[in-house]
Amino acid sequence: MTARASLPSIIIIGGGASGILMAAHLLRGNDADIRVTIVEKGPAFGKGIAYSTTLPDHVLNVSALGMSAYADDPEHFFRWLVETGQATPENPAVYVPRRIYGEYLASVLAKLRGQEATTGRLRTIAEECLSVQPTASGVEVRLANGTSIVGHAAILAVGHEEQPSPDHAFAIRPGPESDTPLEADAPVLILGTGLSMVDMWLSLESRGHRGPVVAVSRRGLLPSVHRKGNPIRLDRADIPLGTELSYFVRWFRDLVRATENAGGNWRDVVDGLRPFNQLIWQNWPVSAKRRFIEHTKAWWDIHRHRMPPPIHERVSEAVSDGRIRLVAAKVINVDQTQDGYAATLQPRHTTQTEILRATRIYDCTGIVSDLSTGSNPVVRSLIDRGLARPDPLRIGLDVGQDCAVLNGDGIPSKRLYAIGPLTRGAFLEIDAIPDIRIQCAGVARHLVG
Numbered sequence: 001m002t003a004r005a006s007l008p009s010i011i012i013i014g015g016g017a018s019g020i021l022m023a024a025h026l027l028r029g030n031d032a033d034i035r036v037t038i039v040e041k042g043p044a045f046g047k048g049i050a051y052s053t054t055l056p057d058h059v060l061n062v063s064a065l066g067m068s069a070y071a072d073d074p075e076h077f078f079r080w081l082v083e084t085g086q087a088t089p090e091n092p093a094v095y096v097p098r099r100i101y102g103e104y105l106a107s108v109l110a111k112l113r114g115q116e117a118t119t120g121r122l123r124t125i126a127e128e129c130l131s132v133q134p135t136a137s138g139v140e141v142r143l144a145n146g147t148s149i150v151g152h153a154a155i156l157a158v159g160h161e162e163q164p165s166p167d168h169a170f171a172i173r174p175g176p177e178s179d180t181p182l183e184a185d186a187p188v189l190i191l192g193t194g195l196s197m198v199d200m201w202l203s204l205e206s207r208g209h210r211g212p213v214v215a216v217s218r219r220g221l222l223p224s225v226h227r228k229g230n231p232i233r234l235d236r237a238d239i240p241l242g243t244e245l246s247y248f249v250r251w252f253r254d255l256v257r258a259t260e261n262a263g264g265n266w267r268d269v270v271d272g273l274r275p276f277n278q279l280i281w282q283n284w285p286v287s288a289k290r291r292f293i294e295h296t297k298a299w300w301d302i303h304r305h306r307m308p309p310p311i312h313e314r315v316s317e318a319v320s321d322g323r324i325r326l327v328a329a330k331v332i333n334v335d336q337t338q339d340g341y342a343a344t345l346q347p348r349h350t351t352q353t354e355i356l357r358a359t360r361i362y363d364c365t366g367i368v369s370d371l372s373t374g375s376n377p378v379v380r381s382l383i384d385r386g387l388a389r390p391d392p393l394r395i396g397l398d399v400g401q402d403c404a405v406l407n408g409d410g411i412p413s414k415r416l417y418a419i420g421p422l423t424r425g426a427f428l429e430i431d432a433i434p435d436i437r438i439q440c441a442g443v444a445r446h447l448v449g
Helices: 017-026 076-083 098-115 195-206 245-261 266-282 286-304 309-320 377-384 420-427 433-448
Strands: 009-013 035-040 122-126 129-134 139-143 148-151 153-156 188-191 213-217 324-336 341-347 354-358 360-363 404-406 412-418
Touching: 009 017, 009 139, 009 148, 017 035, 017 098, 017 420, 017 433, 035 148, 076 098, 098 122, 129 377, 129 412, 139 153, 188 195, 188 354, 195 213, 195 309, 213 354, 245 266, 245 286, 266 286, 266 420, 309 324, 341 360, 412 420, 420 433
Parallel strands: 009 035, 009 153, 035 122, 153 412, 188 213, 188 360, 213 324
Antiparallel strands: 129 139, 139 148, 324 341, 341 354, 404 412
16 A cells, blocks of 8 residues: 555535545445545534534434435445434334434544544544645645644535624524524524424523514424325426426425325325436526525425424424514514514515514524525635625535536535535425434535446
8 A cells, every 4th residue: 555645635614414425435335545634613513503402302304214324225324323322123203302413423523533543544623624725636625723634635514604694693503603692582593494493492491481482484484294104205306397487386296295195194295206316407507596585495405304293292282382583574674682682574475564673583494595605714715705695595515426626617626525404505405313414424425336
């Protein structure tokens, strides 16, 4: 074997779930001539925002059998749960706290560290990455401590946006570092009514919060509940790819009605369609994608991204007894007051407005409106220098099918790749582990064979 310095080397920027899964797939072949460096600015590898929570009520929205790090070994996570005494063999459909999944990812990394200790194929660096610069032979990654590391390629795995968008500068993103103590009776406004809102309300309730909580979104829809079902079988030829969005929606509704008439339900259709979601998205023109984001995505999300039954029951009770007020409205303006904020809302289907006062506003809206204005310095730097560009909807980086980052002229890079939520403009359904692990496996095959 040649000296280690001559081995192909890949730098993964981001050591959360996406970064760990990427490293696991790159290093899966024991004889692969490759070195991997993971750079993570947070205090722990493998957790990120989603899995750093310690609240037991923050559970996975997918059962254990859907959360393996490896798509071709779907029981890997469940076996780990059983081996560590956190699940019983007869209950594979368990929804465990996200904290436990963070521990699982840490164990995946620990195993990689152990098996690569003698070969030196894996290195982890706890430091913030500021920029990536392509060089004649690879990339140079500059760190906040003033040092740089070099490699043959870099993979951006920075995950979700951690700060609110400029339009929501008055709000804070939920998280252990950004949140601060709040008086128990303080009124709270949450922007968004999806799963992130549910997490925020569970956090408030665990801290003994008793004040009014108002959750606002354009349609005021709450995520549906998981139920055991029987996903329908579909073939690619069954799906009207490349059609207008209105035609596709009619086809989908007809399929739901036919499935219900046959004794099934809408979950069977949504889950049966899942293997084709990215293909459907990629076959729509930009105009259809934009209409989907603006008009259809909220409806799709509440059916696609569902709550475990116990959590759904608690949230539904809170809505029924007034502890959570769901409002379908648009936020017109937010003014700072002596006691907090005064938000001007325009309820859906009206021209009237109402003033809502809150001590704190949480941003749980999910997708940022413009990636180039986000808080990640690496992404902003790449866009500013023309080394990357936002996708046409500006909700992610523009990438090719192999996840190579496209520069300002649309030319794919041979040195720079992106995975996970950062690629949602190209793949849309790329926030969940079952989708990210497939993406990581594909990128690993592309880079190391």
